Amino acid sequence: MRECSLSDLRLRIKELYERNPKASEIVKIIRDYASIIKKHVKIMDFCGTHEWTITYYGLRSLMPNNIELIAGPGCPVCVTPGYYVEALIKLSLEGVNVITYGDAFKLPSVRGSNPKSLAEAKALGGKVTVVYSFLDAVKVAKERPNEEHVFFSVGFETTMPAVSTTLYYRAVPHNLYVLSAHRLTPPIMKYLMSNVKGVELDGVLAPGHVSAILGSNAWEFIPKDYGVTTVVTGFEPLDVLLAVLLILKSIKEGRAELLNEYRRVVKPEGNLTAKKTINEVFTYVDSYWRGIGVVEGSGAKLKATYERNDAEVRYGIKEPKTHSDIIPGCRCGEVVLGLRKPTECPLFMKVCTPENPYGPCMVSSEGTCRIWAENLPLSVEGI
Secondary structure (H helix, E strand, O other): OOOOOHHHHHHHHHHHHHHOHHHHHHHHHHHHHHHHHOOOEEEEEOOHHHHHHHHHOOHHHHOOOOEEEEEOOOOOHHHOOHHHHHHHHHHHHOOOEEEEEHHHOOOOOOOOOOOOOHHHHHHOOOOEEEEOOHHHHHHHHHHOOOOOEEEEEOOOHHHHHHHHHHHHOOOOOOOEEEEEOOEOHHHHHHHHHHHOOOOOOOEEEEOHHHHHHHOHHHHOHHHHHHOOEEEEOOOOHHHHHHHHHHHHHHHHOOOOOEEEOOOOOOOOOOOHHHHHHHHHHEEEEEEEEOOOEEEEEEEEEEOHHHHHHEHHHHHOOOOOOOOOOOOOOOOHHHHHOOOOOHHHOOOEOOOEOOOOOOOHHHHOOOOHHHHHHHHOOOOOOOO
8 A cells, every 4th residue: 555645644534525425515605605704704612622623634624715713722731830740740759649641741840840740750750640530540549548649630621520529429538639720611711702812703613522511501601792603513523514614604694692513412501410519529719821821710629628638738739929830932822822823833843742742732632732743744834
C-alpha cells in the first residue's frame, strides 16, 4: 500500500464527507445560507472533543470563506492554576501519594519552579500515581491504607459527579483527600461574552458532555442575554455540521435561540441525580483561571461538611495573592479565549510540541494546541 502524507489523508477525509449524501446535503445548505448572510460569521466551540472532531475530520475545510469555527475554553487542564501543581509537587516529595489524571501529569507549575511538573517530581522520587478516574483513586487509597493520598480533582462539570457522589455516600476512605480544582463552564462563557473584546460571536456550539450533566437549559442565558444562537450538539462530524447549519439558519431568519441537536443524550433539565450530589458536596466561589484571571462563581470547593477529605484543609493549601504561572512567550490564555489560533503562537511546534510541551494548551489531549499539533498538516498556514 502506498504511504500517504497527512495532507493526502486530510484530502481523502474531506472527499469522504463531500461524497457522503447526508454530509454533502448539509454542507450545501451551509454554503447556501452563508452566501445569503454574506457577513463574516464566528462560531465558537468550547469543548475539547468538539475541537478534536472539527480538526481531525477537517470540518473547517468544508466551511465557506465567511464562516469561521473558533476554539474556545474547552480544556479544564489548560486553565488549572499552577499553584495547585506547586503544592502537589511539594507533597509528593514529602511522601504523600499524589493521584492525578494523565492529562495533568505534565502540567507546568508556577514560573521558575523546579521540578516544574508532577512528571518531573516523580522522576526525582516523588510519589505520584496516574489514574483514569476518581474510583481508581479510591481503590489505590484502600489498597495502601498506611499512606496519605491526595487526588488532583480537575475538570469541568463532567468529572464532578464521580467525586461528589462518592463523597456524598461516604465511600471515600479516611486517608484520601481531594484537592478540588474544578472549573465551571457557564461562568466562563458569561465572562467571555461580557468582558473579552475581539471575540464577538455569532453562534455557540455548547458542549455535549457538560450538557448531559447540566441540561440544555443551562445555556439559555447566551441567546437571552447576548443575542447569540446556541446549539447543544454531539461529537460526530454530522452533529457538528448540523449544529453549524442550525446556527446559520437562525442568523438568516433573524432569531437568537437555544437548540438541542443532541437530544439523544441531553435533556433540558440534565442529570438531576448528578446535579443533586454536586450541589450537596460543592460550594461555588470566585476562582482564578490560568492565563485569564479571576472569574466570578467559576470554581467548586468542598463544603465544610466534607472537610475531613479536603486537601486544602488537611495540608493548608492556600491560593496566593498574586499568580506567577504565565509562562514567558506562551499564548495559551489567548488561545483558550479564542483570541489567537495555535499557529499564531511563536512557540507552536518549535519550543512547544506534544513530546515536549511548554505551555498548558499543549499538555492536555483536550488542549487546542495539542489537537492542532497532532491533526493539522504543518504545511498549512493560517488555518
